[in-house]
Amino acid sequence: MSDALVVVSGLSKVYADGGLPTPALTDVSFSLGRSEFASVIGRSGSGKSTLLNLIGLLDTPTSGNLVLNGQDTAGLSHDGRAKLRNTFIGFIFQFHHLLPEFSVIENVYMPALIRGEAQTPDLVSRAHATLETLDLCDVADKKANEVSGGQKQRVAIARALMNRPELVLADEPTGNLDTENTEHVYELFRKVNREWGTAFLIVTHDPEIARQTDRVLEISDGRLLRDAGPDNPPR
Amino acid sequence: MLSLRIATRFLRTSPGQSILIITGIAVGIAVQIFVGTLIMSLQASLLETTIGNASHVTLQNVDDKKPIVYTPGLARALESDPRVKLIVPDRILSVIFSKGSDSAPINVVGALPSDINAIYKMQKHLVSGRLARDAGDVILGSSFAKKYQLAVGDPVLVVMPGGTQQKLTLVGLFDVGTSAVNDRLGFTTPDFPRRALGMASNEYSDIQTQLVDPFQSATVIKDLTGLEVFRGVQFKDWQVENQQLLVGLQGQSSSSYMIQVFVLVAVALGIASTLAISAVQKTRQIGILKAMGLTDSRAGMVFLWEAALLGGCGTVLGLAFGLGLLQLFQLGPLTFSVVLDPAFVGGSCAVGLAVALLSAIIPSRRTSRLDPIEVIQGV
Numbered sequence: 001m002s003d004a005l006v007v008v009s010g011l012s013k014v015y016a017d018g019g020l021p022t023p024a025l026t027d028v029s030f031s032l033g034r035s036e037f038a039s040v041i042g043r044s045g046s047g048k049s050t051l052l053n054l055i056g057l058l059d060t061p062t063s064g065n066l067v068l069n070g071q072d073t074a075g076l077s078h079d080g081r082a083k084l085r086n087t088f089i090g091f092i093f094q095f096h097h098l099l100p101e102f103s104v105i106e107n108v109y110m111p112a113l114i115r116g117e118a119q120t121p122d123l124v125s126r127a128h129a130t131l132e133t134l135d136l137c138d139v140a141d142k143k144a145n146e147v148s149g150g151q152k153q154r155v156a157i158a159r160a161l162m163n164r165p166e167l168v169l170a171d172e173p174t175g176n177l178d179t180e181n182t183e184h185v186y187e188l189f190r191k192v193n194r195e196w197g198t199a200f201l202i203v204t205h206d207p208e209i210a211r212q213t214d215r216v217l218e219i220s221d222g223r224l225l226r227d228a229g230p231d232n233p234p235r
Numbered sequence: 236m237l238s239l240r241i242a243t244r245f246l247r248t249s250p251g252q253s254i255l256i257i258t259g260i261a262v263g264i265a266v267q268i269f270v271g272t273l274i275m276s277l278q279a280s281l282l283e284t285t286i287g288n289a290s291h292v293t294l295q296n297v298d299d300k301k302p303i304v305y306t307p308g309l310a311r312a313l314e315s316d317p318r319v320k321l322i323v324p325d326r327i328l329s330v331i332f333s334k335g336s337d338s339a340p341i342n343v344v345g346a347l348p349s350d351i352n353a354i355y356k357m358q359k360h361l362v363s364g365r366l367a368r369d370a371g372d373v374i375l376g377s378s379f380a381k382k383y384q385l386a387v388g389d390p391v392l393v394v395m396p397g398g399t400q401q402k403l404t405l406v407g408l409f410d411v412g413t414s415a416v417n418d419r420l421g422f423t424t425p426d427f428p429r430r431a432l433g434m435a436s437n438e439y440s441d442i443q444t445q446l447v448d449p450f451q452s453a454t455v456i457k458d459l460t461g462l463e464v465f466r467g468v469q470f471k472d473w474q475v476e477n478q479q480l481l482v483g484l485q486g487q488s489s490s491s492y493m494i495q496v497f498v499l500v501a502v503a504l505g506i507a508s509t510l511a512i513s514a515v516q517k518t519r520q521i522g523i524l525k526a527m528g529l530t531d532s533r534a535g536m537v538f539l540w541e542a543a544l545l546g547g548c549g550t551v552l553g554l555a556f557g558l559g560l561l562q563l564f565q566l567g568p569l570t571f572s573v574v575l576d577p578a579f580v581g582g583s584c585a586v587g588l589a590v591a592l593l594s595a596i597i598p599s600r601r602t603s604r605l606d607p608i609e610v611i612q613g614v
Binding site: 058 | 237240244247248520523524525526527528530531532608
C-alpha cells in the first residue's frame with residue numbers, strides 16, 4: 001500500500017449560486033502521508049473548508065480526482081461514501097455537532113454503532129478509554145447538552161477518534177474555545193498523532209496554531225498558494 | 236437496529252409531542268372500532284328482528300289459489316342444499332276471530348310445533364302457556380289477547396272461510412316483538428288448517444325456508460328455479476319484499492364507511508404532520524449522523540420506525556379505548572346486543588398501522604435525500 005493516505009489531483013469546486021458560477025476551489029493538488037500532522041490556512045472564504053469537505057466526502061468536486069487510502073472516490077455510491085466516511089475519517093467541526101438526545105458516551109460510540117458494531121461491554125470500555133484520553137470520564141453519562149463548551153468539543157474529538165480512523169479532518173476545531181482549552185486540544189491532537197499514528201489535516205485561520213503543525217498548506221482564493229513542511233520548506 | 240434506537244430516542248426526547256400524536260391515533264382507532272362495531276351490531280340486530288323470525292325464501296304454487304305439493308323430490312332438493320338451514324312447510328288459514336260484538340281477522344299458521352319453534356323461536360317468545368300441540372290448540376299474541384281479554388285456557392271462537400264457526404283452545408301467549416305477528420297471527424297444529432282447507436297430507440300453503448346467509452337468497456332462487464323438481468313453483472325472496480329495509484341498511488353502511496374513512500384521513504394527516512415537523516426538527520441530527528457515515532436508507536428508516544412506534548402504541552391504546560367505550564355503552568339500556576367482530580377489530584388495527592407507515596413515506600424520503608453538507612455548512 002502506498003504511503004500516501006490522501007491524494008488530491010487537480011481538485012476544483014464551482015458553486016452555481018443563482019446561476020452565476022462561483023469557483024470555491026481551483027486545481028488543488030497535494031498528497032498527505034500516513035501519520036502526517038498538517039494544517040490548512042487561509043483567510044475566511046479562501047476555500048479551506050471546501051477542501052476539507054471534499055476530502056471528507058461530504059461534498060463532491062466539480063472536477064479533479066481524490067484518492068483516499070488507495071481508493072479512487074470518483075465512482076463511489078452514496079452508501080460507499082458513507083461507509084468510507086465512517087471507517088476511514090474522523091470529523092471534528094468548529095461547532096461540536098453532538099446529538100443532544102444522547103449521553104456523552106453514546107455520542108462517542110455512535111460511529112461504532114453506525115459501523116455495525118453491537119453495544120457490547122468491549123465497545124463501551126473502548127469508548128470509556130477514548131473519553132479517558134480526553135479527560136472526560138466524569139461526564140460520560142451526562143446528556144451531551146449538559147456539559148461545558150470545552151467539554152463538548154472534547155467529546156466531539158473523542159467521537160471522531162472512536163473508530164480509530166486513519167485520518168482526522170478538523171475544521172477550526174478550537175474556533176469556539178478559549179486559549180487554555182485550545183492549547184489542551186492541540187496537545188491532545190499531537191498525543192493521538194504520536195501514539196496512534198493518526199494523520200491530521202487541520203483547517204485554521206490562526207498562523208500560531210498552524211506553526212505547531214509539521215506541514216502548512218496555504219489556500220488563497222481557492223488555490224493552493226504554499227505547501228510548506230519538512231519535505232517542502234517555505235520558499 | 237440503530238435506526239430503531241435513534242427513533243425511540245427522538246420520540247422520548249419529545250414526550251409531549253409523542254403523547255399527543257399517540258393520543259390522536261388512539262382516538263381515531265377507538266372511534267373507528269366503536270362506531271364500526273355499533274353500526275354493524277345495530278344492522279345485525281335490525282336484520283335479526285326483521286328476518287330472523289321470517290322466511291328468507293318462500294316456495295308457493297305458481298297459481299296462488301292452489302297449494303304447493305311437498306313431494307319427496309322437492310324435499311330432497313331443499314334438504315341437500317347446504318345453503319338452506321331450515322325448511323318449514325305450513326298451512327295458512329284466514330279466519331275471523333269473534334268475541335261478543337268484537338271481531339278481528341287473523342291468519343292461523345299450522346305447522347309442527349318444532350318447526351314453529353325453529354323459525355319463530357316461539358319457545359323463547361312464549362310469555363305464558365305452551366306451544367300448540369294437539370288438534371284445536373292455538374297460541375295468540377299477548378297484545379291481541381290483552382285487547383280481547385283472553386287468557387290461557389279460554390276458548391277462542393273463529394269464523395271459518397265457509398262461514399261456519401269453530402272453537403279452539405288458547406294454550407299459550409307469545410310476544411315476538413313485532414305487532415304484525417303479535418296482532419295478526421295465531422299458531423296451531425298442521426291438521427286444523429289442512430282439514431279446513433281440504434288439503435291432502437302433502438299439500439301446504441307454502442314452504443318457508445331460512446338460509447345460512449340470507450343475502451344469498453337471490454342466488455339460491457336462481458339455482459333452484461332451473462331444477463325440474465321445482466317446475467310449477469314460485470319463489471318469494473325476502474330481499475325483494477324488504478327493499479326499503481335494504482336501502483336503509485345500505486345507507487347506514489355508507490355513512491359508517493364515510494365516518495371511518497374520514498377518521499382514518501384525520502389520523503393519517505395527524506401522523507404525517509407530526510412526522511414532518513419531527514423531520515424538520517431533527518434535520519441537524521440526521522445530517523450529523525449522515526456525516527458520521529449513516530447511510531441514506533438507514534436514515535430514512537428512522538422516521539419509518541417513528542411512525543411504526545407511534546402507530547403501534549396509538550393502535551394498542553385505541554383498541555383499549557374502543558373496547559372500553561363499547562363496554563361502557565353496554566352498561567346503558569340497549570335495544571340491541573353489541574357483537575364484536577374480531578376480523579373488523581383486527582382489520583381496523585391493521586389499517587391504523589398501515590396508515591401510520593404510509594404517513595411516514597414523505598418525511599422518510601426527505602430524510603433519505605438530506606445532504607449532510609447542508610447541515611454542516613448551515614450552522
